[in-house]
Amino acid sequence: MTIRRGMFMAGVATLCVWTLLPIYLIAMSAFGGEPVVNAWPKSLWAASLSFSPLQAFLHISGVWLSVLYSVEAACLCMVVSILLGAPAGYALARYRFRGATLFRLFVLLTRAFPVAILALPLAVGFIRLGLYDSPIGVGLMHSVLAMPFAVLISASLFQAIPRELEEAAWVFGCSGPKAFLRVVLPLALPGISAAAIFAFVISWNEVFAASVLTVRHKTLTAYLLAVLAESPLHIQFAGGFILILPSVLFIFLVRKHLFSLWGIAGR
Amino acid sequence: MRRGALTPYLLIAPATIFLGVLFLVPLVQTVALAFHADGSLSLGNFTRMAGDINFNDAITDTFEVVLLAVPLQLALALGMAMMLRHVRRGRDIVLWIWSIPLGISDLAAGLVWLAILTDRGYLNTLLFHLGVIPGPESWLTYETPVALLIAIVIAELWRATAIVLVILAAGVQLVPKEYAEAAEVFGASSWQRFIRVTLPLLRPSIQTALILRTVLAFEMFATVLTLGGRNFPVMMSEAFNWQYSQQNYGVAAAYAVLVMAVSLGATLIYLRVLRTPAAQLP
Numbered sequence: 001m002t003i004r005r006g007m008f009m010a011g012v013a014t015l016c017v018w019t020l021l022p023i024y025l026i027a028m029s030a031f032g033g034e035p036v037v038n039a040w041p042k043s044l045w046a047a048s049l050s051f052s053p054l055q056a057f058l059h060i061s062g063v064w065l066s067v068l069y070s071v072e073a074a075c076l077c078m079v080v081s082i083l084l085g086a087p088a089g090y091a092l093a094r095y096r097f098r099g100a101t102l103f104r105l106f107v108l109l110t111r112a113f114p115v116a117i118l119a120l121p122l123a124v125g126f127i128r129l130g131l132y133d134s135p136i137g138v139g140l141m142h143s144v145l146a147m148p149f150a151v152l153i154s155a156s157l158f159q160a161i162p163r164e165l166e167e168a169a170w171v172f173g174c175s176g177p178k179a180f181l182r183v184v185l186p187l188a189l190p191g192i193s194a195a196a197i198f199a200f201v202i203s204w205n206e207v208f209a210a211s212v213l214t215v216r217h218k219t220l221t222a223y224l225l226a227v228l229a230e231s232p233l234h235i236q237f238a239g240g241f242i243l244i245l246p247s248v249l250f251i252f253l254v255r256k257h258l259f260s261l262w263g264i265a266g267r
Numbered sequence: 268m269r270r271g272a273l274t275p276y277l278l279i280a281p282a283t284i285f286l287g288v289l290f291l292v293p294l295v296q297t298v299a300l301a302f303h304a305d306g307s308l309s310l311g312n313f314t315r316m317a318g319d320i321n322f323n324d325a326i327t328d329t330f331e332v333v334l335l336a337v338p339l340q341l342a343l344a345l346g347m348a349m350m351l352r353h354v355r356r357g358r359d360i361v362l363w364i365w366s367i368p369l370g371i372s373d374l375a376a377g378l379v380w381l382a383i384l385t386d387r388g389y390l391n392t393l394l395f396h397l398g399v400i401p402g403p404e405s406w407l408t409y410e411t412p413v414a415l416l417i418a419i420v421i422a423e424l425w426r427a428t429a430i431v432l433v434i435l436a437a438g439v440q441l442v443p444k445e446y447a448e449a450a451e452v453f454g455a456s457s458w459q460r461f462i463r464v465t466l467p468l469l470r471p472s473i474q475t476a477l478i479l480r481t482v483l484a485f486e487m488f489a490t491v492l493t494l495g496g497r498n499f500p501v502m503m504s505e506a507f508n509w510q511y512s513q514q515n516y517g518v519a520a521a522y523a524v525l526v527m528a529v530s531l532g533a534t535l536i537y538l539r540v541l542r543t544p545a546a547q548l549p
Contacts, residue, residue: 244375
């Protein structure tokens, strides 16, 4: 190994540490609880780590429910954006039709607008519909954010599946929908589940809209933001760690699809 | 076999209707709300917004963070994407680690850096052991605006470089290695190859990444609130305050329109400055 190669590897390792160390440190703060958070000077390895600070956090009144609301909103966002987005993606991939470019542009456009511009009037509209202050309203709002990804990702997925396979199924007597279900869908499923996971993460992480659209039934992000000013640091760190946990797991699950998720969705 | 010409329209109809109701309608409503005051068309909300004590700070703070963070993110992500090409073993793991922040929310990222930068945090412990400071020191208050700005830029850098990296790395994959190899044959140094060959070919990816990142950067909200609280107002936190604490939807809408205008402005600049010359189109 040359010196150049060694320096290169050191650079790669430094960037890995730069990414991972902060996560390790908040994990210390979350598992260490109050004694570790208040300790001075700190040590890199805390002696008294346990699950009890996290349990204590989840037992604070309202916290467990807010986790539940977050999961509800995220699941709704996942289902709505895929169920509505994937068919549109299929249409973009398989058909040439008037207005296809316009539709693609319209979908892309939704991503160029700040979330504030949508969330503020929706708060008013949702009050009328009885969706204000409910995870359903939050999930619907988040579906708007996830929809462009669902459409563009599934379009690129379907495009990658040879049309000939579908046509062969027709020749063998499958109807259009049956050919889709038996031949195309199984091939597209891994990619579509990656897009679904991504939609879940978008909703799970979103703060602004969730805060504006809820008062008492707050999702976890909205809850943490609301109590930011008055809760002690170890509570905040426990909450932060619980927020991070699923995200890290999800990125691991979709790591093979990261490029297609972003590389193509970016075009 | 030919299927009905209606099929594609039926397939895009649900998504179109959904986005029409939950995207187009609110968009129009916000703009209408912003330009209405006391029941008539007026700029009242904007004058009230601009006259507010926090307005100037919110604008300067937002632009300071965006102008510092976005170029640094681009440079860092470019470096990482180039490094990734030369990682021989464990490339997948390195890419996974580097893209972890992609899944981390701005709120969680703010809390992560709060754990490091708070009075009794890990940074102060390090500085203490190095003998720089005698004891716990506050960095995130009103009296230390520069330190607070640096803290927020670092948190943004940690959280949001990943998205730029993934877009650029996907773009790098599309660039044929033959170009750089040809340049090498003609005696170009590795720096020249990067500047003259790789960078121009990456232009579309850079444009996409910059547009996406800048639009999101102008929306920064939770990271800033966790680290700076009310000491560091930005456009989105002001919109939130007007909406939620002051219950003044008009001024909140005016801020939303301002954020939109700034984002669109930045997008147009990128589209012009970084457009691919017609001669280079495939």
